[in-house]
Amino acid sequence: MPGRRMAARRALKTVLVDLSGTLHIEDSAVPGAQEALKRLRSAPVTIRFVTNTTKECKRDLLERLTKLGFDIAENEIFTSLTAARNLLEQRQVRPLLLVDDKALPDFTGIATDDPNAVVVGLAPEHFHYEMMNRAFRLILDGAPLIAIHKARYFKKKDGLALGPGPFVAGLEYATDTKATVVGKPEKTFFLEALRGTGCVPEEAVMIGDDCRDDVGGAQNAGMRGILVRTGKYRPADEDKINPAPYLTCENFPEAVEHILEHLL
Amino acid sequence: MAAWARAVRGLLLDVSGVLYDSGGDGGVPIAGSVEAVRRIKASGLKLRFCTNETQATREKFVKKLQGMGFDISVDEVTAPAPAACRILKERSLRPHLLVHNDLVPEFAEIDKANPNCVVIGDAAENFTYANLNEAFRVLIGMEKPVLISLGRGRYYKETDGLKLDVGAYMKALEYACDVQAEVVGKPAKMFFESALAEMGVPPQQAIMIGDDIVNDVGGAQRCGMRALQVRTGKYRSVEALRPALRGGNRGKRGSNCR
Numbered sequence: 001m002p003g004r005r006m007a008a009r010r011a012l013k014t015v016l017v018d019l020s021g022t023l024h025i026e027d028s029a030v031p032g033a034q035e036a037l038k039r040l041r042s043a044p045v046t047i048r049f050v051t052n053t054t055k056e057c058k059r060d061l062l063e064r065l066t067k068l069g070f071d072i073a074e075n076e077i078f079t080s081l082t083a084a085r086n087l088l089e090q091r092q093v094r095p096l097l098l099v100d101d102k103a104l105p106d107f108t109g110i111a112t113d114d115p116n117a118v119v120v121g122l123a124p125e126h127f128h129y130e131m132m133n134r135a136f137r138l139i140l141d142g143a144p145l146i147a148i149h150k151a152r153y154f155k156k157k158d159g160l161a162l163g164p165g166p167f168v169a170g171l172e173y174a175t176d177t178k179a180t181v182v183g184k185p186e187k188t189f190f191l192e193a194l195r196g197t198g199c200v201p202e203e204a205v206m207i208g209d210d211c212r213d214d215v216g217g218a219q220n221a222g223m224r225g226i227l228v229r230t231g232k233y234r235p236a237d238e239d240k241i242n243p244a245p246y247l248t249c250e251n252f253p254e255a256v257e258h259i260l261e262h263l264l
Numbered sequence: 265m266a267a268w269a270r271a272v273r274g275l276l277l278d279v280s281g282v283l284y285d286s287g288g289d290g291g292v293p294i295a296g297s298v299e300a301v302r303r304i305k306a307s308g309l310k311l312r313f314c315t316n317e318t319q320a321t322r323e324k325f326v327k328k329l330q331g332m333g334f335d336i337s338v339d340e341v342t343a344p345a346p347a348a349c350r351i352l353k354e355r356s357l358r359p360h361l362l363v364h365n366d367l368v369p370e371f372a373e374i375d376k377a378n379p380n381c382v383v384i385g386d387a388a389e390n391f392t393y394a395n396l397n398e399a400f401r402v403l404i405g406m407e408k409p410v411l412i413s414l415g416r417g418r419y420y421k422e423t424d425g426l427k428l429d430v431g432a433y434m435k436a437l438e439y440a441c442d443v444q445a446e447v448v449g450k451p452a453k454m455f456f457e458s459a460l461a462e463m464g465v466p467p468q469q470a471i472m473i474g475d476d477i478v479n480d481v482g483g484a485q486r487c488g489m490r491a492l493q494v495r496t497g498k499y500r501s502v503e504a505l506r507p508a509l510r511g512g513n514r515g516k517r518g519s520n521c522r
Binding site for chain 1 (some may be wrong): 389426439440
């Protein structure tokens, strides 16, 4: 019932912005992005910067973005690590953290002694038999298994390398349980990103370059999604999800223009 | 003697969790098992040891059990590695091995140069990220990845606790490469059938005894045998399993099997 949906469309309250591929490509900012962000801040919206990562803590992300000329506060950043932390706090559990050392600062303040939960990120140094058995026994005894994400593999300079996904799959099989996956494109990631903004998904928009993980995931959570043609975008990506992105445009500055003109 | 028992002419015995519990120190026989094996042999029943253990060659495995007092010999054992070798030879497969160091001699006659498949066994400490990655790279580089898994058990019991079995790592590689492994060993039908053929007893006249409800009992029954579940080894009571079966409430499960 498109007519009814249009009538019920609410004013925009929150904008979620992907980082890599949307605001910056590696060590260069997307041209005009810093200015566009300034313009967006002149509007009455809450902004959150969201990303999947298993080994960059907020502090490191903030440093990189600040160096590129973006005006961002640490508490505006929400990552898959943050999502994992929030889940641990909600459930009041103490995790065995199979995560990169560089990610640990995002878990400061969470008790880890006598663990009754398991968190798995990309952590090759922890995926040896002894540690996997520790995790396995905890989960078999009822500890929830939380996966930062379930990527199968990733590209390294010298070839492909196993991601955290296979190890999560192995633990799921051995314990006959299912992991809670907290990163994009899970619905819970987007809902968690909105926590504290005082708005519902229908009052939010997500801007990203990954059609499936950013736009598809956000729209599946009830938000509107704006796909930008930078970063990992490939022609016709917008045809790969259903429903199609609310908007496909050139880049972050164009997305901001659209928001300022049409969504407030 | 009960009517059903008169028809039984042979027993298939699982080893780990039935006869003994494995462990870093070599392991410990389960009380009464040595005597029970002696009684079976004295009764005239045929007997075959049907094991998925792949942490050692059959020779080493048998020597270990003989050292505990068990009356067992290599030609009474049906194990996955020799079965896998037959398959590799039949299909001209050259394996990249992800197995325990002590199992490698079972593959001595097999050409391993320029591998076109991966064979995964219970590699225990050899299940490092680096070794798994190496096996993954062999598979992902193949047009049609061939992954042969020696068993698919989820875990087994050792003297110092429960440990991940080959199945967990088989699943990891299956997930990574989006491929399905071929299982050699329990619960594959072919494995039970070859054990029965070696014993010379048809399934209707054989009974399997095991601690693994899925791989021992389930697999045997699917071949037309009857099977007995023992409460030793990896066995966990229904009470312990129920929360997992329900899937939801996972709060207060006790660890009553350790």
